[in-house]
Amino acid sequence: MRASLTSRLQTSSAQITKVYGMLLLGLMVAMCLSVTTLVGINALHNTHQQAHNVLKGLRDTYVLNRDDWYWWRVGSPVDSRSTFIRVTTETPKKDTVSTRHTKDFVKKTADAKKIFGDLYFSQDAGFYYYMTTTQKVQDGKQTVSAKYQLWMSLTNAVNLLLTLLRIISGLMLLFFLLGTGFIYGLAKRLNRPLVNLTQYTKVLNDNNWSQAVDSLPVPTKPTEVRELSIEFNQLLHSINQQAENDRQFVSNVSHELKTPIAGIRGHVELIQRHGKRDPKMVPDALAVIDRESLRMQRMIESLLNLSHASQLTIDRQPTDLVPLVAKVVGDYQRQIAQDIMLVADDSVRRRVNSATVEQIFLALLNNAGKYSPPTGIITVRVTNKEISVSDVGPGISNGDKARVFERFYRGSQTGANSTVKGTGLGLAIVKQLVALNHGDIQILDNQPTGSRFLMHFPTDS
16 A cells, blocks of 8 residues: 555656645745735834824924813824823923823733834734834923823734735635646646556567557647657557567578478488388488588578677778679689679778678679579679679569568569579578668669669768
């Protein structure tokens, strides 16, 4: 249970939601603090300005006695429930007047502590503003000294600020829940194709190839996931194609090996049964065994070469192909009846691996020698315009041209000419070696008859 929960918390959807939630929460807390701070500062400023105006009104009205106080109170809009004023005058006789509840409020401020400026705090009175000012006025022959004191309670402002804070916090919580829920759902929807990729990968791991080929749905958005799905489908197709090729390869190898093995075992049994009674048939049987075993040897060597070529890493260097190919042509000319004509420029430089290029031309010359008549001419061209090997054999049909580079495929002409022997692996090896040299090869019709294998290799640059 814990492992499943931990796994869900580590999904990309959960991680995206977590990051978004933290950003959203941080943003909302910052906004909440900013709003409450601005509202609080504005409230303090307004309170300070209001207290200052009240004291200024007392000074401007010259509240120096009870009559002045009475008329000032009649015209004053001061709320006696939150604003408390006391005026103390000193003449030969001291006199004090105040608003209602001033005495009770002042008692509550006995333990008050100054916060900053004119702002104070008391356990009983809460936050309040306290301001005082004095004034001396010449009244006839006597000087009257007045002291004006003002206490302005901030309880209502604090309560309003707390209410605002609760409302903002509630809205924050609501939007936080809605926002994270929306983002989680959106992240899950965007990640659904990735989940499908994981599921199909598990299918591949179970070797259920047929259930996975090109069956992954491709979403229209987001673009990255769409492109990933397309590439994954192409990968699945390539994997299945390779698996099918491997199965076909094993089937072809089994089929090709059955014939020589059957011939060898048949003649071995023939010798065992009739060798003593008919010694004359033994040399013929041994000749067949020798021929079929040699055929198996060549096939196995070709398979090993093909396997080696598929895993080979080669070092390509700038190479002049003319002397390299001329040597191959000279050596091979002694092995076949056909004449080989070399058409070459003075120098043709390509970036290739010399050893693999020799193998390529040997294989193509061997293929041309099989299908060309003994009096035919094989043409090898190594020029800056063309690198090719041409024969004058029966040619290759358009249907066969696309398949002759497949392993064990020998083309329809083999049936018509059963004397042409081979394993069907030579051209597959050529194709692999050309690809290793970063080149390409194609088959064209030779005129008036035959085939032309045209190759392209990277230039020396």
